[in-house]
Amino acid sequence: MVEAYVQDILHVPFCGDVFMKLFEHEAKEIFRTFGMPLPLGGVAYTPEEARTRAIEVGKPVAVKAQALTGKRGKAGGVRFANTPEEAEALAKDILAMRINDLPVKSILVEEKLSIQQEIYAGITVDRNERKYVVIGSAAGGMSIEELAETSPGKIIKRHVDPLGDLQAYEAREIAIDMGFKGKQINSLAGLFLKLWSIVEEYDVELTEINPLILTTDGRFLAADARLNIDDNALFRHKKLIENMKRDTVEQNEREKLATAEGMAYVELDGDIACICNGAGLTMATLDAVSIYGGKASTFLDLGGGADAERVEKGVEIAMKYDKVKAILVNIMGGITRCDDVANGIVSAKQDGDITVPLVIRMVGTNEEEGQRILNEAGIPFLQTMEEAAQKVVTLAEGEDA
Amino acid sequence: MAVLIDKNSRVLVQGITGSQGTFHTKAMLDYGTNIVAGMTPGKLGEEVYGVPVYDSVKQAKREMDVTASIIFVPAPFAGDAALEAIAADLNPVVVITEHVPVQDEMRVIHVARAKGISMIGPNTPGIITPGAKQKVGIMPGHVFADGKVGLMSRSGTLTYEIAAGMTNANIGISTAIGLGGDPCVGLTTIEAVKMFSEDKDTKAMVLVGEIGGDAEEKAAAYMKDHVDKPAVAFIAGRTAPPGKRMGHAGAIISGSTGTAAAKIAAFKDAGIPVGDKPSDVARLLEEIL
Incomplete structure (x- = not known):
């Protein structure tokens, strides 16, 4: 139970692609302004810059790919160089890499640390308690998920009073509780307090320092930095976004289009696109497709006000994903006019925008008229979710044959 | 009776002069909701569909004796609006607004808890009590029929789908509560279960959940030991991949937790049948009632 709990609070913010995740070097710029102790070094965008950074550091360095994933070490994105020339050569290799199918655009060159101990420090939102939770462990280095599995007893957690500090x-x-003694207690506590100030100031969903290094000469240094910011709070951080000069979230073309329309869009590995209004209904529609033996390619939640124009736009976006072999539109409308939506779909079909079979299920005003218009155009309009899911699975299978 | 909202509720609409606030004020009035005041700072003296507008919640309470609030204020200001309603002891406080920052949510949730106030949402369709013709929310009222089943849900349109199926099967609702689609919400599933379990007009319950968090598991464990009333559940997201947010901010499988399978297993362990499809809910209710 403890493991599951730790996993839950720790995993949540890692996974979705909807938080604004900062690169390590961006996070460390923020850390620096809060006085967090950091290794010497700086960011580089070319092998030549990496060499310059290594010269500035003046000792052996770590050359680290800047990637928004926890797996970069395993992917070979962190290497060590003894000289500026070596750093330049490694930088060239790393800048040519792809990690998690994304190109590496920058690297961080930092002093190589002599390690006495690797520690974990983090703060995240515990959705079940609806409080921030501070997490520490004297056994850092490995991922906290692994740690939660191997030695959950070594993970120290403390909730923060939501009305206080x-x-x-x-x-x-x-x-x-993490096991530190003497002067180390105050140094480490100071570091957690700095981390907390950053969390409060920047609406942080998750921040992690893993590893936090205790050096052989007894200093704590943030060797890594992860910082994810609550998307819903970005209006409070305009300056930060301006300074970043990049998109806040990495998205493909279809995801960008959907986001611009205020729709929720997730790609999956099946072949049936489900376009619905409301997140719960869209998930339930995906599930229904699977009950009848199909597999969804697309989760597309049109959001509120699913009118004719929005449905058409949704179909247009769904059609851009090459895995889609059939489309199921399922609208639970109150005031949505089914005849309007039907006319929109028919005109899109006539324009040649829709090249795969389409099934519609709608509940709303003028259902019968909508049904008549679609049936005349040869588009199945069904009364229930179950019938519609069954029908679209048959049609997608027909496309395979 | 019913829970949270009944014919004695006197409802305030915060953000009444905005487009959503105005639109849904009309829809709520048409349904029969007892809306007695609206509030938008700086708009004192205006009227929206005959409802007087005040500058502050305090004013609205003094003049119109409001008891409950529904909030349509934009996300950056929704937390403050909720604090204002809580400060005036309004109960419940229903926050319709989506995309409220999680820091604001956590603060407001705990301020409300400290005063024993039920905050519903954020990111909720609201509450409806069909028997009293009161809806404090944005749901289409006509799909909900009066009856004896307490419905609680983390989603909007899926709730309408299930309620419509129940209505077609002549099964009505005492109160339906939209708990909200965010990871952090005020009224939790277990608290809603407790309310329905104490309500003498509620004979059975429907729990509509989805992936993410452990609200359903906690509720199921509680029901196993403490609740005698029969219940039916539905969980959306059986086929959702881990690590992806499925439309709702809160609908995300994290590692091995928050899965539909874990939630379904928890309900089955508590002896609560779980529908495979939304339409199964009405069928399962017919079996147990």
Whole structure:
């Protein structure tokens, strides 16, 4: 149970692609302004710049791919160089890599640390308690999920009073519970308090320092930095976004189109696109397709006000994904006019925008008229979700034959 | 009776002069909701469909004795609007607004809890009590019929789908509560279960859940030991891949937790049947009632 709980609070923010995730070097710029102790170094966009950074550091360096994934070490995205020339050569290799199918556009060149101990420090939202939770472990380095599985007892957690602050004594207690002694207690507590200030200031959903390094000469340094910001709070952080000069979220063309329309869009590996209004209904429609032996390619939630124009736009976006072999539109409308939607679909079909079979199920005003228009155009209009799901599966299978 | 909202509720609409606020004020009035005041700062003296508008919640309470609030205020200001309603002791406070920052949500949720106030949402379609003709929300009223089943759900249109299926099967609803689609919401599934379990006009319950978090598992465990009333569940997202947000901010499988399978297993362990499709809910209710 403990593991599941830890996994839940820790996994949530890692996974979705909807948080604005900062690159390590961007996160460290913020860390720096809060006085967080960091290794010497800086960002580079070319092998030549990497060499310059290595010269500035003046000792052996780590050359680290900047990628928004926890797996970059395993992918060979973190390497060590003894000289600026070596750093330049490694930078050339790393900048040619793709990690998680995304190109590496920048690298961070930092002093190579002499490690006494690797530690984990993080703060995230615990959705079940609806509070922030501070997490620490004296056994860092590996991912916290692995740690939760292998030695959950070594993970220290402390919820923050949602009406107050993380207090200094609480931060010290975390450090003590993690097993630190003497002067280390205050240094580590100070670091947690800085991390908390960053969380509060930047509407952070998740921040992690993994590893936080205790060096052989007894200093704590944030060797890595992960910072995900609540998308819904970006209006409070306009300056940060301006300074970043990049898209806040990495999206493909279809995801961008859907986001611009205020629709939720997720690609899956089946072949039936489900276009519905409302997240729960869209999920239930995907599930119904699977009950009848089909597999969804697309989760497309049109959101509120599913009128004719929105449905057409949704179909247009869904058609751009080459896995789609059939489309199921399922609208639970109150005031949506089915005849309007039907006319829109028929005209889109006549324009040649829709090249795969389409099944419609709608509940709303003028259902019968909508049904008549679609049936005349040879587009199945069905009364229930179940019938519609069954029909679209048959049609998608027909496309295979 | 019913829960949260009944014919004695005197409802305030915060953000009444905005387009959503105005549109749904009309729809709620048409349904029969007892809306007695609206509020938008700086608009004192205006009227929306005959409803007087005030500058503050305090004013509206003093002049019109409002008891409950529904909030249509844009996300950046929704947290503050909810705090204002809570400060005036309105109960329940229904936050329709989507995309409220999670920091604001956490603060408001705990301020409401400390005062014993039920905050519904954010990101909810609201509450409806068909028997009293009261809806404090944005749902299409005509799909909900009066009856004895308490319905609670984390989604909007899926709830309408299930309610419509129940209505077709002549099964009515005491109250339907939209709990909200965000990871952090005020009234939780387990709290809604407790309300329905104490309500003498509710004879059975329907729980409509979805992937993400552990609200359904907690509710199921509670029901196993403490609730005698029969219940039926439905969980959306059986085929959702891990790590992807499925439309709702809260609908995400995280590692091995928050899966539909875990939730379905928890309900089955509590002896609560789970429908495979939304239409199964009405059928299962017919079996147990």
